[in-house]
Amino acid sequence: MCTVDKITLYSYQLRQLTRASIQYELCILSNMTSRRGAGYLKRADSEKLHEIFLKYATVEKNGEKQISSEDFVRKFLGLFDEDDYNKESVKLIAGIVDMDKDGYISFSEFQAFEGLLCVPDALYKTAFQLFDTNGNGLVAFDEFAEVMRKTVLHKKLPFNMESTFVRLYFGKDRKRLVTYQEFSQFLHDFHEEYGVEAFKNKDKDGTGFISAGDFRDIMMSVKSHLLTKDLKTKVINASGFPQGERKISFPYYMAFNSLLNNMELIKRVYLNATNGHRTQEVTKEEFLHSAQMMSQITPLEVEILFTLCEMINHSNGRIIYNDLNLITPEQYFKQVTRRVAEIKAVSSPEERSVLIQILESTYRFTLGSIAGAVGASAVYPIDLVKTRMQNQRTGSFIGEVAYRNSWDCFKKVVRHEGTFGLYRGLVPQLIGVAPEKAIKLTMNDLVRDKFMDKNGNIQLYAEILAGACAGGSQVVFTNPLEIVKIRLQVAGEIASGQKVRAWSVVKDLGLFGLYKGAKACLLRDVPFSAIYFPAYAHVKAKFADDNGYNHPMTLLAAGAIAGIPAASLVTPADVIKTRLQVVARTGQTTYNGVIDAARKIYAEEGFRAFWKGAVARVFRSSPQFGVTLVTYEILQRLFYVDFGGSRPSGSELHVSTPIEESRKKPQHIGGYEVAIPVLTGLETKFGISLPRFSFVKPAPQ
Incomplete structure (x- = not known):
């Protein structure tokens, strides 16, 4: 049974091994991680995996077949299929699999990545390997900054790489190397810090307020992965949001984002208030009572929740479970369904x-x-x-x-x-x-x-x-x-x-x-x-x-x-x-x-x-x-x-979710069934989006 510590230990040693040793160690890693993930996804038969590998292995190097970075990302995964695709983005994604960073993927690396996808923390592992550009099992500040500067988000709203937050994780001189476990926490906190930095950037005078237009810009760029279609069209892009206010305070801004981050908890609070019934109407007072019994959801977050439900679904001061679905962002590995059976139609x-x-x-x-x-x-x-x-x-x-x-x-x-x-x-x-x-x-x-x-x-x-x-x-x-x-x-x-x-x-x-x-x-x-x-x-x-x-x-x-x-x-x-x-x-x-x-x-x-x-x-x-x-x-x-x-x-x-869509591809077996959802999760959970094209297309007006 492979523990996370053992997997990390192998990552530390990979850089010091010869090419032959790397392949041997990767095979071991694949087998161990696959056993580690046996309870989550069925591991593909090795022969079947090798057969699929050979379909895309069009390059021969050092006497063995290998897959080029472009073929792996564009043909096998089916990403970046446009003619003017962004080569830097393709290289970064392929680098997650290409452990020795030579631009080609051997069967051992292919097999190791299949095993990696089977572990329960595959999303964090994949993100770590994306930033570990030199493959030494550690992330340096320069590696982190290099990847972040190539993302769509950073191009829209640059992050202050000199901030106290960065120095706390990478050291005062930013020379400290971060391990996988530490980086997973850093990545979790980073996007919240990004939101705070964005607010500071818009609040030039330090008043603690930003305009409704600035709020909209931040939410559509930094926090877009938290927004449902209804939130974008009926709230964020609505004129005069929120409630005609011309200024958004920092507490309101933080409560708004905290609410969106905790919608699954909000749903549990609702179900607690209704004893599991999904069509029972709940007032603000009833919801507050349930929230204080279960969690530390603040009154301001509850106030925002009911305001959003009113703006989106005209809830008249009472909400039902379906109202929460309309403002719940798509979560990583979460099946998304449209609740329609009991809802009043647009036309009577x-x-x-x-x-x-x-x-x-x-x-x-x-x-x-x-x-x-x-x-x-x-x-x-x-x-x-x-x-x-x-x-x-x-x-x-x-x-x-x-x-x-x-x-x-x-x-x-x-x-x-x-x-x-x-x-x-x-x-x-x-x-x-x-x-x-x-x-x-x-x-x-x-x-x-x-x-x-x-x-x-x-x-x-x-x-x-x-x-x-x-x-x-x-x-x-x-x-x-x-x-x-x-x-x-x-x-x-x-x-x-x-x-x-x-x-x-x-x-x-x-x-x-x-x-x-x-x-x-x-x-x-x-x-x-x-x-x-x-x-x-x-x-x-x-x-x-x-x-x-x-x-x-x-x-x-x-x-x-x-x-x-x-x-x-x-x-x-x-x-x-x-x-x-x-x-x-x-x-x-x-x-x-x-x-x-x-x-x-x-x-x-x-x-x-x-x-x-x-x-x-x-x-x-x-x-x-x-x-x-x-x-x-x-x-x-x-x-x-x-x-x-x-x-x-x-x-x-x-x-259909990314998991179900990926299963429609017959070559995606075993761990590769979740390859697309894992890569999609980098954006939906952490907001890390790499540009698809060789240039960043201007946002629609």
């Missing part, structure tokens, strides 16, 4: 044309149909077992029961009717389940949209009402579907030798007969959906990550968990519906409506009869709705179309 549905609204409904209906078909097919055998168990009579005057339990029923169906017997009635189920699930999902989204406020909040009663409306609306499709499906499912129990088909069942029933048991169907579907959809929304929110994003597996789990109480609690209504819709055989009791069925079932079979098939129903409905909902939401993510209205729940767009 009333402002859109009737045609657009019809197209949107058709779009949702189509996706709901596909999702419903997938969910129904996945659990249909369980549904068949559930139906037969519920239809089994157990009165004392009835003969031997056909099935002892659900498992016994499953085995007997397979034994006597074959595997396909488990799918009796599937075709009409698929024909009917498409519009049934589609109207259910669409109606739930539609009613939720109507009750949702501008911050994406919805009250519990509105969630229940939306679910109830969804359940009620589907009965027009559900009842005909259910009665045909049930009669086909129990047909296999009758050894008549005559095959029962769906169309013959429909003709026998007629139009009104298709709605036999509709009241019982309503008694089942309305409470089911009223329980299911709110439960699903809340469980899904609990499983979401800090940005509110749900992985497909958490969506599946949320759907399955929400289905357990919903499916089990409405089983009595489902039993009554099944008895009403099945044709009674000779000697079996007949029923005349819901109340009559309930009385006779209780009298003949007892209270437990109402819970027949409850286990099978849970095992069917719970995974079915889990599969249906996860399919529905994934389809919305993959095929989202912006109709200008509210986005349906689940249609969040997952924004």
